[in-house]
Amino acid sequence: MKDFTITPTRRSFLKGGAMAVGAGALSASPLSKAWAAFPERNISILIPTGEGGGADRDARMFATVWRKYLNNANFEYSYYPGAAGQVGYEFYAAKSEPDCYNLLFGNLGPEIIMQAMQKPKATLGKDFIYFCQTTDETMCIFVGKNSKITSIQQLVDEAKKRVVTVATSRLPHPASIGVLALGEATGAKFQLVPFGGGNPSAMAAITGEVDCCTLPITNAIQLDKEVLILTLFSKQNVFGEMADNAPPVNDVFGTKIPELSSSRGFAIHVKAMETYPDRFQIIEESVKKAALDPEYADLVEKAGMPRSFVRYGGREETVAFAQDMLALAEKYGSLLAPKKK
Amino acid sequence: MSTEAARQGQTKKRSVGADLVIPIMAAGYALYYIYTILDYPMEAQINGLFLGLTLCSLVAVLFVRVAAQWFRGEVDFGMHRLLTPLSMIPSRLIFLGLTIAYIVVIPWVGFTLTTFLFVLGSLLALGVRSKKLLVVMPMLSATGGYVFFIAMLNTRFPKGPIENFLAGAF
Amino acid sequence: MELGADTVLQLFLHSLSLWWIIVPAIFIGIIMGAIPGFAAHNTIIILLPLTLAVPVEVALTFMVALYCATHLGGGIPAILMNIPGTGGAAATTLDGHEMAKQGKAQQALVLAFAASTFGGLITSIVTLFALPLLSKVGYYVHSVEMVVIMLFGLTLIAVIAAEDTVKGLIAGFFGLMLGAMGADHVYAAPRGTFGLLELFDGVPLIPALIGLFAISEAFVMIEQESIVSSKGQERARRASWADTLSGLRIAATNWWHIVWTSLIGLVVGVLPGAGASIGAFVAYQQSRFFSKTPEAYGKGYAKGVIAPEAANNGVTSGTLVPLLAIGIPGGSTAAVMMIVLQFHGVPFGPRLFVESPILAFGVIMSMVVAYIFMILTILPMARYLAKVTVVPTRLLAPMIVAFTLVGAFVPRSFLFDLGVAVAFGIIGYIARKTGYHVAAILIGVILGPLVEQSYIRALRISLGDPLVLFSSTLGNVLWVMLALSLAMPYILKWLRRRKAAQAAS
Structure with a gap:
C-alpha cells in the first residue's frame, strides 16, 4: 500500500x-x-x-x-x-x-x-x-481577464473571507507549494484543484470555473491579454509589462516565501x-x-x-x-x- | 408429466455456465480493486467504491436469477455457448497459441519475420491449403508492414535480423 | 478582418490552391485513421519533421486536412470488420457493422462518408462564422456540466442492455471498473493496477479497443465463412454503383439528421478534454432518443451510422476553437498543432486573428476545402472497399490480428500493450460468445475515467459537497434532459399499451 x-x-x-x-x-x-x-x-x-x-x-x-x-x-x-x-x-x-x-x-x-x-x-x-x-521559470498566480479580482492583495483578502479555488496542474508542484505557503503565511484559505496539465488549468481560470490559477510564468505570458498575472514567486519581476508588472509575493505581504x-x-x-x-x-x-x-x-x-x-x-x-x-x-x-x- | 415430456424438458435446458465467466471476472476484479484502495483518502476511493459495489450487486442479482432458474430445472451449468462450434476448438486454440507466440517472439525475431511466420502459421491452422495464398499473403503482409510501418513511418517496432539486415543494406 | 463575401471567396480560392498538400493529407489521414493505433496526433508527431520544414501555412493546412480525414478513416474498419479505427468510431460499429453483415456494407460506407464529410463541412462553416460565439461555450460548461454530458454517453450502456438489462449493466460496469484502473487524479495513488507500472496511467485505451473489438472479432469470425451472413452474401456480391447512389439517397433524405448530430459533435469538441468518442456516443444516444423507431437502432439502421460519423467530424472542427479563440489547445491534436505554430514563431489565440488573419481563418477554410476534396476522392472507393466483407474469414482473421496487434504497440511503444490487447481480446471473445456486449464494456473503459476526473474536480471546487452536481442551472437542465431520455422509452411503451388497451376495450 x-x-x-x-x-x-x-x-x-x-x-x-x-x-x-x-x-x-x-x-x-x-x-x-x-x-x-x-x-x-x-x-x-x-x-x-x-x-x-x-x-x-x-x-x-x-x-x-x-x-x-x-x-x-x-x-x-x-x-x-x-x-x-x-x-x-x-x-x-x-x-x-x-x-x-x-x-x-x-x-x-x-x-x-x-x-x-x-x-x-x-x-x-x-x-x-x-x-x-x-x-x-518562476511560478506565478493569475486570473482570467473577466475576473473581478485585479490584485494579489484583493485575492488574499477574498481568501480570508471564503475559500478561494486555485487551478494547478498537479499537487506535487512548486506552484502548488507557493499557493499553500502563501495561505499559511497570510491566513488565507486556498483550495487547490488539480487539472492535470498547464492548458486545462489555465482554461479553468479563464472560463471562471475556479477563482485563479497557479502555473509557471511562461504559460501565463503566452496567454497574453486572456489573463492577468497577479504575483510572482520570485525576488523581482524581470518581465515587467509582459508579466503585467505584477509584484513579487514577498514584496506585497512582507512574507518569507522561498523563491519558487x-x-x-x-x-x-x-x-x-x-x-x-x-x-x-x-x-x-x-x-x-x-x-x-x-x-x-x-x-x-x-x-x-x-x-x-x-x-x-x-x-x-x-x-x-x-x-x-x-x-x-x-x-x-x-x-x-x-x-x- | 410423461417421460416423453420430461425428456423434452431436459433437452430444452439452457446451458448458462459460460454466462457466469464474465460476471465472475468482473466481481473478482471489483473486489481486488476495492482491496487496493482501502487505505486511500476519500477522493481516491469514492469512484471505485461506488462502481465496485454496484457491480457486485448486479452480479449478485444475476447469480440469484440463475440459481432460481436452476432450482426450477430450466438451466444447467454447461459451457456450450463458449465452446461451440466444437469442431473449431483445435484451430481456435492453435490460432490463440500463435497469437500469444507472436507477442512472445516479436522482441527477438523482429516485426517483419514474426508477421510472416504468424500469418503463414495462422493460415495453415485455419485450413488454407492453396500454395499460392500461403506464399503470397505472408509475403505481402510482411513486406507491406515493413515498408509502411518501419521504412516510411519509422515507428519503433521491435527489430530483428531482417530489419537489421535491411538497415545495413540501405 | 471583416468576413464579407469577398474575403470568404478569397480565402476559399486560397485554400483551394493548396490542393496539392490537401489531397495527400487526406489519403494519409484516411489510411492512418483506418488502422487502429494510429490517430491524428501520433501521425502528426511522426510527420513533424516534415511539417516543421515547410511554410507554416502549408503545414497547418496539411495537419488540418489529415486530422479531418482520420475521423472519416476510422469508420471504415468499424463498418467492414467491426473494428473501430479510432475511439470516435466505436459507436459506428453498432449499426454500421450490422449493415455490413446484411450485405449492405457499401451503403453503410457511403452513409458514413456522406455524414462525415457533410457533417464536417457544415461544422467548419459554422466555426468560420461563429467562432467567437462558440468559444463562449467553454465559459458555461464546467466540470459539473461535463459530468452530465458524459453520463449521456454512458446511458448508451442502458440502451445496449435493453435485451438483458442485468447482463448489459454488468458489461457496462465491468468496463467502468476497468476504466477506473490507474493512479487517482489528486494524489496519484495507484488503484487496481496489479502492481504493474504499465497500468499506472490507467488501461491503455487503444490496446483495450483493439482487444475488445479486433482480436475477439477475429476469433469469432473464423466460425463463419465470411463476415456477411449467408442471406447477405448474394446481395454483397451483386453490389454495384447503384448501391453507392442508394446510400447517397438515404444520406440526402437524412440531411437534417446529419446537421444536428454534427452540431452536437461541434459543441462537444469545443469543450476542453472532451473528444470524438464522447461526441459520437452522445450523438448516437440523442439520435436514438429523438427517433420514432428507437428499437431499430443496433440492427443496421442508417441513422445509427449517420449520427456518430457526423458527430466525430463535428468534433474535429470544435477542437480547434479553443486554440484559435483563446490560445489553449482543446485536445492532443490541437496541442501538437500549437507546437508547430510556436516553432514557426506564429502567435496563437486572439493574436493570430489580429496579426495573421489570413492564416487564422485559413485554418478553418482549409477544413472546408478538405471536406470537399474528401467526398470527391472517397465516395467512389466505397464500392471496392465493401468487397472486404466477402473475403473468406480464414484469410482476414490472421491479417486482422497481425496488424491490429501492431497498432496496439504504436501509441506507447510498449510490448506490454500487445499483451493488454490479447487479454482484452480474450475478455471480448468470452463476452461476445456469452451475450455481453463489447461496446458496453468499451464505453465504460473510455468514459469512466473522464467522468471520475470531472466529478473529483467538481467535488474539490465545492469543498467536498456532493450536491455540487446539482448546483448549476445549465447542469440541472441537462440532468432533466438526461432523466427524460432514460424514462422516455418506458413512458412511450406505457402510453402505447394504454392506447392499445383502450382500443381493445
Missing part, C-alpha cells in the same frame, strides 16, 4: 550527486579516441509528460540547436505521462538502455517534488541524475555516466554549447516566450537546484499530502 509521507531521500540523493560529480571528473580525462564518433545513431529523449506539452515543445526546440554540436544527431521522442511523471521516470530507469543514447527531459521542479512525495522505484542520484538545466521556480533539463542514467564517460562528456559539453548559443534564445523568443526563460545550469547548479527542491518538498509536503481518514 502506498503511504503519503515523505521519507528523507536527501542523503541518498546527495551521495548520488557527489558520485555524479566524481564521475564527471573522471570523464574529463580523454579515455578513448573512439568517442569522437558519438553518437552513431539517433538519441532517444523520454518525456515524462504528454505530447504537445511544455516539455515536449522545449525538448524539440532545444534539439534543433543541439544537433549542431552533436555530430548532427537526430532525436526520437517518446512520451510516458502518468502519476505526475512517475511513470516516465520508472520507465526510464528500468526499461531504457543505460548507454548515453537514452536521455530524459523533465520538469525538474514538479518531478523532484513527485519523487519526494510518491517515492518511485527510480531513485534520483542512484538510478539517474539531472546533469543540466536549459531553462528556468521550475527548471527543465536533461537527466541520464548514473550507470551510463559511469560506463561511458567519454560519451557523457560529449553530451554534457554539447548541451552547454547549445544552451549558450544565441540561436537557441532566438528560437525561444520567436515562440513567444521571454529570452530570460533560457538559463543554462551545469551539473553542480542543477544538483543544487534539486537539493533546494527536495528541501521544499520536505518542508511543505505535509500540506500536499491528504488528511488521513
